Structures are given as structure tokens and as C-alpha cells.
Amino acid sequence: MSVDSVFVHKMWNDHELSKMVEGGVPFPMLSDGGGKVGTAYGVYDEQAGVENRGRFIIDPDGIIQGYEVLTPPVGRHVAETLRQIQAFQLVRESKGSEATPSGWKPGKMTLKPGPELVGKVWEVWKTDMASD
Amino acid sequence: MAEKSEAGCARPTGGLVGEPDQTQEREVPQPTKETKRMIQVGKAAPDFVAPAYHQGRFTSVKLSDQLGKWVALCCYPGDFTFV
Numbered sequence: 001m002s003v004d005s006v007f008v009h010k011m012w013n014d015h016e017l018s019k020m021v022e023g024g025v026p027f028p029m030l031s032d033g034g035g036k037v038g039t040a041y042g043v044y045d046e047q048a049g050v051e052n053r054g055r056f057i058i059d060p061d062g063i064i065q066g067y068e069v070l071t072p073p074v075g076r077h078v079a080e081t082l083r084q085i086q087a088f089q090l091v092r093e094s095k096g097s098e099a100t101p102s103g104w105k106p107g108k109m110t111l112k113p114g115p116e117l118v119g120k121v122w123e124v125w126k127t128d129m130a131s132d
Numbered sequence: 133m134a135e136k137s138e139a140g141c142a143r144p145t146g147g148l149v150g151e152p153d154q155t156q157e158r159e160v161p162q163p164t165k166e167t168k169r170m171i172q173v174g175k176a177a178p179d180f181v182a183p184a185y186h187q188g189r190f191t192s193v194k195l196s197d198q199l200g201k202w203v204a205l206c207c208y209p210g211d212f213t214f215v
Contacts, residue, residue, distance in 0.1 A: 001182065001207040005143050009185035012211035028184035028193050032207070033145045040148055040178040041171055043207050051207040053215075058177045058203040062196065066173055075215035076206070085202055 001030035001037065003050055043069055057085055059092065103130040137183065137190045146182030149196065177205075 004012075009029040018024040030037075035051065038044030043054035053070040065088045070076065087100040090110065098110040101121075109124065111117060137144065171178065181194040195203070 001205065002210050004211040006183050006185040006190050007139075007143075008211045010190075013185065016212065024187070026187075028186040028191065030182040030184045030193055031144065031146065032182055033143060036145075036147045036151075037178075037180045037182060038207060040180070041205075041207070048209075050209040052209065054205075054207045056171075056177065056203075056205040058195070058198075058205060060200045060202060062176055062179070062199055064171055064173050064175060064177045067171070072209045072213065073215065081204060085204065089202070 001032050001051070003033055003035055003038070004031060005033060006031045041067075055081055057081070057088060059088065101125050101129070103132060135191070137192055139190050144183035144190070144192075146180060146192065149179040149181055149194065177203075 002009075006029070009031060013024045013029065032038050032044075032051065035044035035046070035049070038051040038054075039046075041054060041056065043051045045052055050072075053072060053074070053076060055068045055076055056064055057066045059065050066084055068076070068081075083105060086106050087104055090100060090106075091098060094110075097112060099113055101109075101111050102125075104110065108129070111121065111125070177195060179194070179196045181192055184191050184193045195205075
């Protein structure tokens with residue numbers, strides 16, 4: 001989503017993005033001329049008249065589970081977004097009985113919050129797991 | 133996905149669902165009351181409808197039509213930007 005019109009979206013997709021991704025952009029490219037939606041999400045820069053780089057994870061109930069907003073010169077890391085969605089999906093499927101510690105990736109161990117885990121996280125989770 | 137929209141000469145715009153259409157009448161700003169909505173994790177995402185381009189068609193997307201699915205909503209400064 002950007003403040004560009006759907007016509008500009010089409011030109012960008014057809015003339016540039018389709019050369020990066022076969023078949024073009026697979027998801028809808030939304031137009032927010034005037035920034036009304038961006039304002040509600042806190043990403044619209046009124047002075048510049050454009051939206052900052054924002055990314056919102058919205059669950060199947062329409063609840064915002066996470067977001068990230070960056071100023072224009074730095075791009076996102078899509079793999080991190082996917083990792084977060086996978087983590088939120090796991091938590092949802094476990095009905096909140098499991099939590100994903102820092103550095104969690106699919107296949108890595110989760111934590112089961114409860115009285116017996118209090119003060120014992122150090123036994124199962126090591127600091128190098130935060131970034132490996 | 134919503135139905136295909138016709139491409140007219142007017143530039144299509146969207147907006148928040150449940151808000152008055154500002155192209156019809158412009159509200160007088162109320163300087164005494166600050167009602168800026170803030171988003172928050174764990175709270176409902178503001179619903180909206182927006183015109184969209186998707187796979188060769190002009191269409192429109194309403195957030196609440198996506199209930200039941202995970203949604204990644206991304207925004208960026210502009211088409212043909214570099215990053």
C-alpha cells in the first residue's frame with residue numbers, strides 16, 4: 001500500500017516488478033491516496049505526503065499482533081516477518097499454552113509458561129539461541 | 133477478493149470503514165478535541181477499504197473481508213522507490 005494510484009501501481013508492476021518476480025506482484029497493491037488509512041495506522045507522514053515503511057501482522061480475528069515501522073531509506077527483512085507470523089500461528093494453535101522465546105524459528109523449542117518454569121528459563125534457553 | 137472495478141478517469145480513493153465520506157462534505161476541524169486514533173498490538177486493526185491493482189485487474193480490498201486469514205499489511209513511500 002502506498003499513496004500512489006492504482007494506475008501507477010500497474011505501471012510499476014508491469015514495467016519493473018514483473019522483471020524481478022515472475023508473473024508480477026502476487027498480492028493486491030493497495031492505493032491510499034490522501035493517506036487516510038496510513039494516518040489511522042500511524043505511518044502517514046503529513047509533511048512529506050507519503051507513508052513510511054510499515055508492516056502490520058493482522059490475525060484471523062482482525063487483531064494486530066505486531067508491527068514494524070521504518071523511515072524510507074532502510075528496507076525490511078521479509079524472512080523476519082514470515083518468522084513472526086509462524087510464531088504467532090504456533091501460539092494461536094497452542095491456544096496460548098506455548099510461547100516462542102527470543103531467536104525462535106520453526107522446529108526450535110518453545111516454552112510452556114507456568115509456575116514450574118519460573119526461575120528455570122536459564123536451564124532450557126541459552127543466550128546464543130537469541131541470534132543463531 | 134472483491135469484484136473487478138471499472139477504470140474511470142477519476143482517481144479511485146478508499147478510506148476507513150465507518151468514517152464519513154470526506155469527498156462529500158468536509159468536516160469543520162474541532163480544535164478543542166484531539167481524536168487521533170492510535171493502533172496498538174492486541175487491539176483490532178482499523179478496518180478500511182482501498183482500491184487495488186491485482187494481477188492485471190483494478191479491484192478493491194476491504195480488510196474485514198480477510199477475516200479468517202493472516203494478513204501482512206505493508207506500506208512504503210512510493211512506487212519506483214529504490215528499497
